[in-house]
Amino acid sequence: MEIRPILSAILRNKTGAILLAIQIALTLAVVVNAMFIVQQRLKFIGRPTGIDIENIIVISSQGFGSSYDHEQTVFSDLELLRAIPGVKYAAHISRFPLSGGGSRSGFTSTTDSDAESVGANYYFAQNGTIDALGVKLAAGRDFLPTEILTGEQIDNGVVASSVLITKALAEKLFPDGNALGNLVYGGTGDSSRVVGIIEKMHGAWVSWDGLNQVLIFPGLRKDSGQRYLVRTEPGQRDRLIPEVESVLEKASVSRYLDRMEPMSEMVGRSYDNDRVVANGLIIVIVLLVSITGLGIVGLASFLVRQRTKQVGTRRALGAQKYHIVRYFLVENWLITTMGVVVGTVMAFGLNYWTATEFSLPKLDPVFVPVGILGIWVLGVLAAAGPAKRASNISPAIATRTV
Amino acid sequence: MLKMNKISCVYQTDLIETHALRDIDLNVKAGEFVALTGPSGSGKTTLLNLSGLLESATSGTYLLDGEDVSSLSDRQRSSIRNEKIGFIFQSFNLIPDLNLFDNVDVPLRYRAMGIEERRRRIENALELVGLSSRMKHLPSQLSGGQQQRVAIARALAGEPKFLLADEPTGNLDSLMARQVMELLEKINSEGTTIVMVTHDPELARRAHRSIELLDGQISSTQLFGVSAEEPDEKTEAESVA
Ligand SMILES: Nc1ncnc2c1ncn2[C@@H]1O[C@H](COP(=O)(O)OP(=O)(O)OP(=O)(O)O)[C@@H](O)[C@H]1O
Ligand SMILES: [Mg+2]
Numbered sequence: 001m002e003i004r005p006i007l008s009a010i011l012r013n014k015t016g017a018i019l020l021a022i023q024i025a026l027t028l029a030v031v032v033n034a035m036f037i038v039q040q041r042l043k044f045i046g047r048p049t050g051i052d053i054e055n056i057i058v059i060s061s062q063g064f065g066s067s068y069d070h071e072q073t074v075f076s077d078l079e080l081l082r083a084i085p086g087v088k089y090a091a092h093i094s095r096f097p098l099s100g101g102g103s104r105s106g107f108t109s110t111t112d113s114d115a116e117s118v119g120a121n122y123y124f125a126q127n128g129t130i131d132a133l134g135v136k137l138a139a140g141r142d143f144l145p146t147e148i149l150t151g152e153q154i155d156n157g158v159v160a161s162s163v164l165i166t167k168a169l170a171e172k173l174f175p176d177g178n179a180l181g182n183l184v185y186g187g188t189g190d191s192s193r194v195v196g197i198i199e200k201m202h203g204a205w206v207s208w209d210g211l212n213q214v215l216i217f218p219g220l221r222k223d224s225g226q227r228y229l230v231r232t233e234p235g236q237r238d239r240l241i242p243e244v245e246s247v248l249e250k251a252s253v254s255r256y257l258d259r260m261e262p263m264s265e266m267v268g269r270s271y272d273n274d275r276v277v278a279n280g281l282i283i284v285i286v287l288l289v290s291i292t293g294l295g296i297v298g299l300a301s302f303l304v305r306q307r308t309k310q311v312g313t314r315r316a317l318g319a320q321k322y323h324i325v326r327y328f329l330v331e332n333w334l335i336t337t338m339g340v341v342v343g344t345v346m347a348f349g350l351n352y353w354t355a356t357e358f359s360l361p362k363l364d365p366v367f368v369p370v371g372i373l374g375i376w377v378l379g380v381l382a383a384a385g386p387a388k389r390a391s392n393i394s395p396a397i398a399t400r401t402v
Numbered sequence: 403m404l405k406m407n408k409i410s411c412v413y414q415t416d417l418i419e420t421h422a423l424r425d426i427d428l429n430v431k432a433g434e435f436v437a438l439t440g441p442s443g444s445g446k447t448t449l450l451n452l453s454g455l456l457e458s459a460t461s462g463t464y465l466l467d468g469e470d471v472s473s474l475s476d477r478q479r480s481s482i483r484n485e486k487i488g489f490i491f492q493s494f495n496l497i498p499d500l501n502l503f504d505n506v507d508v509p510l511r512y513r514a515m516g517i518e519e520r521r522r523r524i525e526n527a528l529e530l531v532g533l534s535s536r537m538k539h540l541p542s543q544l545s546g547g548q549q550q551r552v553a554i555a556r557a558l559a560g561e562p563k564f565l566l567a568d569e570p571t572g573n574l575d576s577l578m579a580r581q582v583m584e585l586l587e588k589i590n591s592e593g594t595t596i597v598m599v600t601h602d603p604e605l606a607r608r609a610h611r612s613i614e615l616l617d618g619q620i621s622s623t624q625l626f627g628v629s630a631e632e633p634d635e636k637t638e639a640e641s642v643a
Contacts, residue, residue, distance in 0.1 A: 002511055009499035313495040316456055317509040317556070318484020320477055395456040395483070398495055399447050399568050 006331045017335045020299045024339025024375060027292040029346035032371040033354065034281040036363050041278040045271045050166075050200030051097060052134025055088075055237055056263035057230040057244060058096050063255040064224070071151065073253050074226055080247050081228065086236040087244075091132035091229050094124040094221060095204065097214070098267045102204025107215065108185045109173040117187070118172045120165075120213035121203030124154075124221050130164065130198065132229040138167055139180050140196030143218040147195075151222035160217040163192035166201050168212035170194070184215070192217065206270045226255075229263075237262055289378060296382035300332055304390040311390050312397025321391035328387035329380060336379035340372050347371070403564060403595045404430040404453060409462035411448050411618075422448040423618045426462070430597060432563070435590045437606040438599045440615035446599040447568055449615065453597060454487050454566045455479045467563060484512050488557030488594075490567035494549045496541040496556075502528060503537040506556045513560075527555035531585060547578030554585055565589065567598040571605065583608060 010017050063073060074092050081090035095102045106117030127143040147162045163184055170179035183191040203214045232240050245260050259266075268275075304311070311324055351363035411423040422445045430436050438446045451457045452464065455471060464472050467486060471479065483489075496505050506524045528534040531551035533544075541549050550570060557565055567586065571579035583605055590596045598609065606612040612624045 005500055005504045005507070008501075008504070009497075012499040309495065310497055313491070313497070314508060315480065316454070316483060316489050316495075318480055318512045318560075320480045320512065323512055395480075396451050398489065398491060399451055399456065 002327065003330065003334070006327065007334060010331060010334060016299050016302065017338075020295055021335055021339035021342065023292055023295050024336050024379075025341075025343035025346055027288045028340055028343030028371050028375055029350045031285050031288055031374070032343075032347040032367045033350050033363065034285050035371065036351075036367045037360065038278045038281050038285075039364075039367075040361060041274045041281075044206075045274050045278075047202075048200065049098060049202040049267070050135050050198070051202060051263070052231060053098070053263040053267050055134070055232050055234055056132070057232065057237060057241055058099075058259060058261060058263045058266055059228040059230060059244065059248065059257065060096075060225055060259040061248065061255045061257045062225045063253065065254040068224065068254050070223055070226070071220060073255065074220060076253075077226065077228065077248060077251060080251060081230055081244065084240065084243060084247060086233050086240050087230055088233055089128065089132040089229075089231040091129040092126060092220065093129055093133075093227055093229055094223075096227055096229075096263070096266065097121075097123070097133070097204065098202050098206065098263075098270055100205060100270050104204070104210075106187055107169075107173065109179075109182065111185060111189065118169065118213060119210045120169050120215050121205075121210070122215040122217060124219040125216050126218065126220060129216065129229070130196075132231045133201065134231055135201045136199040137164075138197045138199040140164075140194070142196060147218040149217075149219035151220055154219050154221050159186075159190040160192045160219060162195040162218055164196040164198055164216040165194055166198045166212055166214045168200070169214060170197050172213065206274075225258075289374075292375075293378050293382045296332060296336070296379055297386065299335070300328060300383040300386035301389075303331070304328065304386045307390075308393055309397055309401050311393045312395055312401070315393065315395035316398040324391040324393075325384075325387045328390055329383055332379050332383035332387075333376065336375055340375055343375075344368055344372065403432040403434070403467060404428065404597075405465040406452075407463045407465075409449075409452060409459045409464060411445070411452060411457075412460045421618050423452070423459070426618075426620060428613070428620070430595060432595055433590070433593055434611065435587070435596045435609045436598070437609035437612040438597060438615060439601065439603070439606050439612055440621070444615040445618040446615055448618075450566050450568050450597065450599055453564075454489060455483050480512075484509055484560065486563050488560055488562035488565040490550070490553050490557055490565065490570045492569040492572040494541070494546070494553045494573075496549055496552055498541055501538050501540055502533060502544075502552050502555075505541065505552055506559050509556065509560045523559045523561070524555075527559040528552070530558065531555045545578070546574050547581055550574060550578070550582050551585065554582070554589075558589065563595060565594050565596045567596065569599050569601065571600065571602065579605070 063070065078090050078092065081087055102121045104119055104121050106119055108115045108117045126148050127145050130137065130142055143162060149158055149160055165179065165184065173179060173184060174182060179194050180197055182194055184194055185191045200212065201214050202211050205211065230244055241260060245257065248257060314324065347368055348363065354360040355362055406426055406428040409423060409426040413420040413422055426449065438449060440446050452459050459472065463470065466482065471482065497508065503524055506527055507520060510520045510523060525534060528537060531554055533548060533551055533555065536544070541552065544552065571582050574582060586596060586598065587608065600606050607626055610626060612626065613620055614622045
């Protein structure tokens with residue numbers, strides 16, 4: 001290979017090569033960090049929720065008028081919903097998980113008032129709600145129908161005798177692993193016995209680090225609105241939405257439906273910000289890579305044009321076409337590699353800065369070789385055209401141009 | 403060495419057809435030194451390019467070193483250029499970014515030749531043209547005559563059978579031109595066949611034979627010296643139109 005003479009040719013015409021190498025270095029640094037952030041966000045968006053969000057329809061409605069009876073409405077609606085073919089489960093819940101709305105409180109495992117409480121989202125639901133969510137019990141059991149408190153009881157301060165908690169919360173409250181059968185204390189000293197441990201379930205707010213800490217109390221609070229979870233057979237969800245809607249609309253109750261959508265859409269909205277960031281960064285990546293690709297094409301074309309006579313002379317002296325292609329590809333590879341070396345240092349520098357200034361996570365180094373490989377491939381693709389053109393320069397140019 | 407039969411070359415540009423060469427018959431013996439003369443546009447460079455496989459004739463047959471080269475692939479033609487032919491250009495055509503050593507190395511790099519052998523040939527060739535002390539210089543640091551000597555070294559390093567020169571002294575003053583001419587004569591005396599285009603009648607007279615082109619045809623041939631082998635009289639008679 002003719003690396004040394006190519007390198008000395010580059011070094012004698014530094015400016016263009018250095019500018020391109022700097023552009024490549026910047027591109028690598030930004031693209032590597034952007035890819036990393038995109039990957040982080042996508043991982044964040046795609047975290048397992050524990051909930052069967054793909055097969056759930058979320059429905060909420062508002063009752064009105066003096067004749068509205070909450071408990072009656074919920075029971076009759078659920079009966080109607082469960083009768084629809086294709087509906088596996090239908091249940092009520094006080095708020096929808098992953099909707100961005102919910103209640104949070106501090107809980108402990110002792111009566112000791114000095115004990116630090118653990119923050120968690122809590123919900124009121126009935127027996128069967130965990131089936132409608134599709135969450136799995138790691139231990140224990142679902143609520144018994146007898147455990148469900150009425151709105152009246154809740155208003156009168158009756159404390160739930162039982163509670164379901166997630167494993168993540170159980171591990172915080174009971175590090176010894178003995179959560180099941182033990183008491184969980186709320187802020188006022190009220191306690192409920194843990195009857196079941198949910199393997200995994202997300203709570204209300206996607207950016208809260210306590211997202212996995214959830215409790216479900218047995219009860220149906222007084223409310224003018226209802227929130228239903230309808231879990232369908234796989235693949236039936238979209239087909240069932242209009243049917244569910246017409247069934248509820250036909251029920252002679254004084255209320256109006258205000259939400260009827262796949263749960264995945266609702267959850268998707270909760271991640272809007274993250275998606276905007278990821279999409280924005282993907283656009284930045286595409287733009288930078290395109291501009292740099294054009295830069296490589298530009299410099300390679302310029303070098304080919306500038307050396308028309310030289311290439312003709314090389315051909316006259318016996319260079320095969322592939323020698324010419326190889327010359328320009330190697331030259332381009334040397335320039336991109338200079339950029340890549342500097343870019344690698346800059347990539348870690350940029351990450352150090354974002355990590356200290358904006359407390360973003362530390363760069364996963366695997367993105368650097370991926371980025372380098374990408375830039376190399378980009379370089380070859382971008383230089384291939386000009387190199388091919390160079391190889392078609394006629395050897396007769398050697399005697400024809402002065 | 404070189405045998406052309408009814409070679410024609412037509413350039414087609416938009417609406418105009420230029421007949422750069424018409425029915426050229428030419429026979430150059432091994433070891434001969436032939437000068438090509440003629441007015442501008444008469445087809446000298448075209449004939450040289452065809453001889454050196456830099457371009458292809460429109461019609462006619464061409465035997466180079468006994469091999470019919472009229473219908474070879476680009477790859478084969480490149481190999482023949484690399485191994486059998488040396489080129490010297492009017493404007494030297496050195497690569498400005500490379501030092502003299504690397505310039506002479508250019509054609510050798512297109513062969514499967516080890517660095518030791520290449521180094522030996524480069525050093526010998528630069529020695530022969532009297533520039534071995536300047537191997538690390540760039541072409542821009544040399545005079546025109548010196549640059550042309552580097553180009554000659556580059557052509558010689560490949561040990562070609564056949565040296566083609568298009569006005570090698572065209573850009574040089576008379577002193578430098580004479581030095582270059584002496585070098586070519588020396589190379590020829592060692593057995594290399596040379597075809598040289600020149601405008602200078604004095605230089606043309608120093609060849610064994612001078613062929614004058616006019617409008618793409620051979621208009622006259624003059625014999626000055628005796629080549630290693632006698633020119634083929636029959637071909638000669640034919641080519642004198
Ligand atoms: N690539 C080309 N396309 C079209 N016409 C060409 C081309 N190359 C040469 N010609 C024409 O062919 C004819 C012969 O050109 P050639 O270069 O062989 O002349 P020459 O004898 O070398 O002239 P000079 O002494 O000026 O170098 C000229 O009329 C020229 O214009
Ligand atoms: Mg000419």
